[in-house]
Amino acid sequence: MSSQPQTSTGPRSRNTSEIVRMLLVPLALIISILVGRWSLGVMKDADAPRLLVVGVALLVGVFGIWIAYWLCNELLNLIPSETLRERIRPVIFVGPALALLIIYLVYPTVMTAYYSVLDKNSETFVGLENFKFAFTNRTIQIALRNNVYWIVGVTSFSVIGGLIMAVLFDKVRYEAVAKSMIFLPMIISFVGAGVIWRFMYASNPPGVGLLNAFIGNFDFKPVAWLINKSVNNIALIVIMIWLQTGFCLVILSAALKAIPADIIDAARVDGAGELDIFWRIIIPSLKTTILTVVTTVVIAVLKVFDIVFVMTNGNYETEVIANRMFTEFFRNQNYGLSSALTMILVIAVLPVMIINVRNARRQRG
Amino acid sequence: MRIQRLVSRSFVHFAVIAIAFLWTLPTVGVLVSSFRPENDVKNSGWWNALKHPFEESVWTFKNYADVISANGLGEAFVNTLVVTIPATILPITVAAFAAYAFAWMKFPGRDWLFAMVIGLMVVPLQVALIPILRLYTQTGIAGTFLGLWLAHTGFGLPLAIYLLYNYISQLPGDLIESAKIDGASDFTVFMRIVLPLSTPAIASFAIFQFLWIWNDLLVSLVFLGTNKVLTVKLSELTGSLGNKWHLLTAGAFVSMIVPLAVFFALQRYFVRGLLAGSVKG
Numbered sequence: 001m002s003s004q005p006q007t008s009t010g011p012r013s014r015n016t017s018e019i020v021r022m023l024l025v026p027l028a029l030i031i032s033i034l035v036g037r038w039s040l041g042v043m044k045d046a047d048a049p050r051l052l053v054v055g056v057a058l059l060v061g062v063f064g065i066w067i068a069y070w071l072c073n074e075l076l077n078l079i080p081s082e083t084l085r086e087r088i089r090p091v092i093f094v095g096p097a098l099a100l101l102i103i104y105l106v107y108p109t110v111m112t113a114y115y116s117v118l119d120k121n122s123e124t125f126v127g128l129e130n131f132k133f134a135f136t137n138r139t140i141q142i143a144l145r146n147n148v149y150w151i152v153g154v155t156s157f158s159v160i161g162g163l164i165m166a167v168l169f170d171k172v173r174y175e176a177v178a179k180s181m182i183f184l185p186m187i188i189s190f191v192g193a194g195v196i197w198r199f200m201y202a203s204n205p206p207g208v209g210l211l212n213a214f215i216g217n218f219d220f221k222p223v224a225w226l227i228n229k230s231v232n233n234i235a236l237i238v239i240m241i242w243l244q245t246g247f248c249l250v251i252l253s254a255a256l257k258a259i260p261a262d263i264i265d266a267a268r269v270d271g272a273g274e275l276d277i278f279w280r281i282i283i284p285s286l287k288t289t290i291l292t293v294v295t296t297v298v299i300a301v302l303k304v305f306d307i308v309f310v311m312t313n314g315n316y317e318t319e320v321i322a323n324r325m326f327t328e329f330f331r332n333q334n335y336g337l338s339s340a341l342t343m344i345l346v347i348a349v350l351p352v353m354i355i356n357v358r359n360a361r362r363q364r365g
Numbered sequence: 366m367r368i369q370r371l372v373s374r375s376f377v378h379f380a381v382i383a384i385a386f387l388w389t390l391p392t393v394g395v396l397v398s399s400f401r402p403e404n405d406v407k408n409s410g411w412w413n414a415l416k417h418p419f420e421e422s423v424w425t426f427k428n429y430a431d432v433i434s435a436n437g438l439g440e441a442f443v444n445t446l447v448v449t450i451p452a453t454i455l456p457i458t459v460a461a462f463a464a465y466a467f468a469w470m471k472f473p474g475r476d477w478l479f480a481m482v483i484g485l486m487v488v489p490l491q492v493a494l495i496p497i498l499r500l501y502t503q504t505g506i507a508g509t510f511l512g513l514w515l516a517h518t519g520f521g522l523p524l525a526i527y528l529l530y531n532y533i534s535q536l537p538g539d540l541i542e543s544a545k546i547d548g549a550s551d552f553t554v555f556m557r558i559v560l561p562l563s564t565p566a567i568a569s570f571a572i573f574q575f576l577w578i579w580n581d582l583l584v585s586l587v588f589l590g591t592n593k594v595l596t597v598k599l600s601e602l603t604g605s606l607g608n609k610w611h612l613l614t615a616g617a618f619v620s621m622i623v624p625l626a627v628f629f630a631l632q633r634y635f636v637r638g639l640l641a642g643s644v645k646g
Contacts, residue, residue: 043509054447057510061451065458073552089551090472097463097522098478103500104493104519105485111496165384171377180632181385184392187624187635189580191596195603195617196391199398204608205407210394213410242388250639274373303489306582310600325491330587335495345489353484360483361476 025074032067036060069096109346115339122335130340140341143319146233147302150320153237154244154301159293161241162248163286166256167278169249179253183246190243190306197239198311201225227316236318239307244300248293255289256282295352302348321345399614400424406611428615432602436612438619441598445623447510448585448594449578452517453571459518460525460570461533461563465555467526468534469541479530486523493520494587501588508590516588517581521574528641532566533559569638572631576624595620 039056042048072092079085119126134140165182169175185193202209203222212222225235259282267277283290305322312318314327321341329338398411402425405414414423433439466472467479497516501507536559544554560567582596589597599620606612628635 040511043511044505053510054443057447058450061447061510061514062454065455069458069462073550077550090466090470093462093466093470093551093555094472094478097459097526100459100515100519101482101485101522104497104516105488105490105523106481108493108496109488112492115495168377168381168384171374172381174381178381178385181389184389184628187576187580187628188392188621189582189596189599189624191582191600191603192580192617192620195599195613196395198603199395199610199614200391202608202610207408207410208406208610210390210410210412213412242391245388247639250636254636254640299487303491305491306596306600309582310603322489322491326494326583329495339495342489342491342494345491349487349489353487356486357480357484361480 021074022078025071025078028067029071029075032064032071036064112339112342112346115335116343118336118339120334120336126336130336131344133337134340134344139314139319140321140324142317143314143321143324146318146320149233150237150240150301150304151298153234154240155294155297157241158244158248158297159252159290161245162252162293163290165245165249166253167282169253170256179246179249182249185243186246188243191310193239193243194307194310197235197242198226201235226312226318229317232312232316232318236307236311239311240301240304244297248297251293252286252289255286259285299349299352302345395614395617398610399428399618400426401611402427403609403611406614428611429619432612432615432619436598436602436606436616437593438595438598438616441593441595442619444589444592445579445594445596447592448513448517448589449575451510452514452521452578453575455514455518456521456525456574457529457567457571460522460529461560461567462555463522463526464529464533465551465559467530468536469538469554469559470551482523482526486527488523490520490584494583498587507588508592510589510592513585513588516584517578520584521577525570525574528570528638529563529566531641532563536562565634565637566641568631568634569641572627572635573638575627579624 039060042053042056043060045053069092073089076085076088076092079088115122116130117125117127119129135144169178172178188196199208200210201212203212203224206222207213209222211225216222223231226232264277264281267281272280303322304320305326308314308318308320308323309326314320314323321344325338325341325345328334328341332338394411397414398406401411401414401423405423417423433442463482467475467482493516498507501512506512540558541554544558545551549557580596581594582600585594585597586600593601599616602613602616606616
């Protein structure tokens with residue numbers, strides 16, 4: 001009874017809203033195309049007033065994308081056939097993401113692989129010449145060696161350090177504060193961290209660097225930490241450890257808390273010491289987590305660039321692959337060699353990629 | 366037995382406090398120095414300032430004033446905001462739509478495409494530098510904010526899709542099915558149900574992406590040309606200012622203020638995001 005009037009007004013109001021929509025959507029489309037073109041012009045124009053560029057940039061960057069999705073969806077609704085509409089709809093949802101992934105990651109990977117077998121101007125084919133050069137050139141050999149140092153040094157210290165801290169911090173009531181202090185460096189940029197540590201290592205003017213002041217207490221002469229070849233790589237690696245340990249701590253600490261307390265209590269009742277508990281219960285239960293943390297840190301370290309770029313720019317035998325890659329690309333314009341160095345990084349992460357994909361596929365069944 | 370316990374407990378306290386102290390020391394040094402007058406910074410270690418912390422002559426804001434106006438960090442700060450805000454919102458939006466489709470829509474090749482997304486998660490973004498710079502030069506968007514946002518969006522997408530997919534695919538299927546039976550389109554379901562329910566996951570990823578863009582040096586250095594962001598400007602200053610530590614320390618702090626605020630305000634989401642993201646490297 002009461003549903004009668006509703007069903008009779010339903011279609012009519014839908015009809016009017018349909019007509020409004022038919023008119024509104026094309027209009028919105030035209031307006032957004034015009035606004036889009038105009039704002040692109042403003043953003044490309046070097047002489048446009050700064051405030052205008054900033055305002056336009058923020059508006060377009062924040063709202064433009066939502067309007068674009070809405071418009072595409074509304075345009076699709078204008079298609080009369082429902083089966084066709086629902087066939088196309090997923091394209092609107094995943095299409096933009098796939099397009100961006102293909103443009104920014106898939107296509108560049110293919111192109112970089114291609115450039116790596118061409119000469120420095122990407123003109124003639126040279127085969128594996130760039131790779132051969134990379135593995136025989138002394139600076140790049142040093143870079144490869146340093147990357148190994150970095151991976152071993154940063155991974156072992158930050159993972160083991162994070163693990164020890166996770167266990168220790170778990171025992172005190174001010175755990176949250178202590179943890180925050182360790183993972184605070186994580187939010188600092190590599191460049192910011194660079195300044196912080198340059199200041200720690202400073203030897204000029206004398207007396208301002210904490211580290212040199214500290215060893216001065218023991219009558220050691222000031223050390224040029226970033227130049228002296230026997231310590232400079234360690235000095236750089238310490239920065240990365242300082243940044244990464246917080247990450248390891250957070251992840252390992254969460255996994256540690258997931259170990260059922262009664263297991264540990266039972267062991268304690270049976271007379272197990274703290275060390276027994278650490279080696280026999282904690283380490284085995286955290287095995288998978290430790291493995292993920294190690295993988296994440298290794299990948300992060302492999303790509304390390306900013307720290308070396310800011311601190312030494314690879315001088316005094318502190319070069320790493322990612323910084324060399326940047327120098328060859330940006331300064332020397334040797335696109336072939338630069339691409340070959342990038343491909344070395346890609347090949348290094350390939351096993352992780354394969355394992356991840358396999359796990360994900362298994363998980364989805 | 367009790368004494369032994371007491372000793373081991375005080376050892377734990379000592380170790381925890383010592384570690385936390387050591388870890389914070391470098392940052393505190395920079396913070397303290399950034400508020401000291403030029404001559405003091407030059408002539409004595411920063412720890413000396415803490416000996417007479419209540420004398421007014423020990424502290425100054427001049428370094429900040431200098432570094433923000435004369436050294437152009439103020440302008441760089443604005444540029445960084447203009448880069449970071451859209452470059453955080455764009456990937457989240459694009460990824461949320463895609464994650465919904467991967468979780469709740471049926472289309473050919475879905476599993477293969479998702480595998481591709483997972484695979485792309487570890488690709489070093491260095492691969493993109495030369496090809497994309499060439500592409501940008503050809504299309505004329507080299508050096509624009511738009512080019513940088515899109516680049517950041519592309520690089521952030523695999524992780525964003527993965528994290529949001531993990532969350533969105535766990536939402537109750539009944540809710541989504543029944544909304545569809547009532548005649549709601551995918552778009553409505555996404556906007557009215559999925560998006561509001563996914564706020565925690567979106568917030569976690571947003572913080573990540575925001576910090577990652579704010580702190581990025583490499584991508585901005587290559588794609589942004591004249592509109593320098595904080596990291597690029599600061600890295601230039603480390604070269605040009607050399608040993609003017611009073612300015613460098615203030616500059617470093619200017620670049621850290623926003624991340625610090627984000628960190629202290631949203632620490633919970635930050636940690637949650639870290640945990641979600643680390644499930645699979």
